[in-house]
Amino acid sequence: MIRHFFGWERTPFTKEISTDHLYLSERFKECVARLHYMVKTRSFGCVTGDIGSGKSTAIRYLRDQLDLHKYRFLYLSDANLRPRDFYRELLHHFGLSPKFLRSEAKRQFQHLVWDLYENQKKVAVVVIDEAHLLQGDMLQEIRFLTNFQIDSVSPLALVLVGQPELQATLQLRVFKPITQRMNVRFHLSGLDLQETRAYIEHQLQVAGSTHPVFTTEAMDAIHAHTRGISREINNVCTACLLDAVLRKDKLIDAMHVARILTEFKEQ
Template identity: 30%
Template sequence: MPFGRDLAPGMLHRHVAHNEAVARIGWCVSEQRIGVITGEVGAGKTVALRAALSSLDASRHTVIYLPDPTVGVRGVLGAIVTALGQHPRFHHATLIPQAADALATEQAERGRTAIVVIDEAHLLTTEQLESVRMLTNHDMDSQCPFACLFVGQPTLRRRIKLGALAALDQRIGLRYTMPPMTPEETASYLRHHLELAGRSDTLFSDDAIALIHQTSRGYPRAANNLALQALVAAYAVNKTIVDEAAARTAVTEITAD
């Protein structure tokens, strides 16, 4: 099935934004810094994250992936502690130092760099953001024993700039906003996914690709949905090519109220 989400990292389409995000995430991990990766819905943030983390040496890194930031401060800290093999303490005042010690121990005693990844990070509260920042205060603030990646929508960057989060803002070593694909990249993206599914011939007309790019604004997830719906529309009327009419049918079906 073309345009699916279950692709192995090596099969992903590597357009410019994807490559840049992967490279920057890799640098953030190697330098054990705090990184903020933002982008519109469907821009490919999590896909780039998955590709970057898959290339790491599993014997030297421990990935702690937190997909749901709505669990509160205790939920975030408790998940970190649990992932590192400990039982979270009950009181909040002791949970932060426990999480910080567990992260430091993972590196000092096991030789593994922990990577805390918080997806949908734009949903984090100020208290949650500040609690993660507190974990970086290690060895009298001279170093951070882990890498941290906040991944979310553009509102995340604006929130971090608020005065209440100045201490966190000053500790961020990486900021990257994923741009949409260009028209040429969208065409290449569609061809790439069709080739993975076994079709190397021309299946989408230039007009159909242009309409898919315009409607999706170059964001991969929206392009996936439109392309798949256009394939179904073409199949329904026995067309051998996905033309502009089939693409327009897909646009109408997906964007209709």
């Protein structure tokens, strides 16, 4: 609908955008650089950010850049993850049938990771998303998981990804042994005003637009409402484009944005 009306090659502001076409803000590039550091040094760390700030996109970008001859990427996202399920999920990723007892499944996974590292010359990259929802027993299990060969060489990189409350949880005294083991902690913030403008224009260019669609005032209004959170920007821009299609308008100004934001508040 949007694509046909504007004569574009693809629809902008969707999750389906290829990592080759992402808008790379300075903060996003810094986040990816920290992730690459964790991978290359086989470290333990965490990345936090508000809902929709681009955390999962950064992980997807990292995954697509990894050399599959050197790394094995493992992604878990389960709010109800428990230690036994954790090892079972990881082993299933490797195509193995996990042992029944948690202790046996844990040893099975540790042996697998060491074999991967020493014999296959590959590093396991384990990413646990929605980590702010993990229970205390799971966080403690992660602490034990990082203790390979009594704090010597680590055969894997482990990344926790979650909302800002993850940092608050890790500051609790009971979890201090976990934070002490973390090599990297990074918070992905929203885009500033100039980046929001550049983000919107980049999305349109990738879609195939050759002329302005949003006025500067419209983009500034979108930034003020979304605080530069990319998912929110996508939602507002998509709603504005649909409104423009219905009204047969080729240019979206501040009035379009105000009308859409009013509708959002009424929902």
